[in-house]
Amino acid sequence: MPNYTSPKMRRQRRAHGKDLAYVTLSGKRHYLGTHGTEEAKVLFDATVAQWLSNGRKNPTPPPDITVSELIAMWIRENAAFLKKSSSARCAIKTPNSVMIALYGSTLANEMTPLKMKAVRQVLLSKKFARITINKQIAYLARVFALGVENQCVDPSVHNALKCIKPLERNKTTAHEYNRIRPVPIKDVEATLPFLNKTLADMVQVQLLTGMRPGEVCGLKRAYFNCDGDVWTATLPTHKNSWRGLERVVYFGPEAQQILKPYFLRRKSNEYLFSPGDAFEGDPDRKLGACYTTQSYGRAIYRACLRADVLQWYPNRLRHTAGTECCKKYDLEAAGIMLGHHDPRATRVYAEPDNEKAIRIARAMG
Structure with a gap:
């Protein structure tokens, strides 16, 4: 009988920001979010349980889907809401176009935090406010969450994208919103x-x-x-x-x-x-x-x-x-x-x- 060792949650230290939790299963690293959080513990248990139920093998990779196809899926899923809200349609227009221009033909499972940060850099160059850019990146991460929900994207991809630290006040070239004042x-x-x-x-x-x-x-x-x-x-x-x-x-x-x-x-x-x-x-x-x-x-x-x-x-x-x-x-x-x-x-x-x-x-x- 093989001598199995129990999987353990590991800690990946980061120079700036919160440390990441991960577990290595059958040679593949699965990121679990911020180390020491209850969310990471729950995700660790779920990931290991899925691996064990699959005969100590990683799940079969989800079907190949490109980033453009994933965005189209999100738009279809939210068509009723988008039809009613012109402001919502306007809010996703630029992040969608930038993401598709840079990585539209890239497989969704090949998306990484560094690629998402490249998208953010383009949004920075368009002179959006800091809060707006953070909302745009959060929206794109939700697009990948929908892919996970529909088993089109590996959960580790979405978990990695969630680890991107939002732009902070006074630590970026993005300008701040001017407070909205009453019009005389x-x-x-x-x-x-x-x-x-x-x-x-x-x-x-x-x-x-x-x-x-x-x-x-x-x-x-x-x-x-x-x-x-x-x-x-x-x-x-x-x-x-x-x-x-x-x-x-x-x-x-x-x-x-x-x-x-x-x-x-x-x-x-x-x-x-x-x-x-x-x-x-x-x-x-x-x-x-x-x-x-x-x-x-x-x-x-x-x-x-x-x-x-x-x-x-x-x-x-x-x-x-x-x-x-x-x-x-x-x-x-x-x-x-x-x-x-x-x-x-x-x-x-x-x-x-x-x-x-x-x-x-x-x-x-």
């Missing part, structure tokens, strides 16, 4: 005359309700309950719908007056704000059923240039609404209007009341 009301008012009627109404509805750009773009009559003096709209999809949270938007008298003409023109399942309203005399022009966050933002960008005001984007309107509500009422009221379930999130949107701080300083001397 005077700049909004100066921009409105240079927007078409539909876009100007969208801006004003955002200011009155604190909606996200994507939420105002996707409004439909079917979402509304118009009973009572305050209307409500329950959004079926929104930023936090994956958490099982409900998003209800409240519309007071001013917002209702803006929306009423659109209610008369739209069927229940139609988008309230359509780019077709601005081009009714041009039937040959191909337009979408609704504005996207990108087309909405571009229109405001052009209007700012024509109005000769400092550039602002529609996501800043939500910060303006939150700040104004907090000044007039309190932080809790602002959180309710913005649809937050955690007051810490509201503090990101509602700027500190500097005027109150000045009054306190005067009083205290």
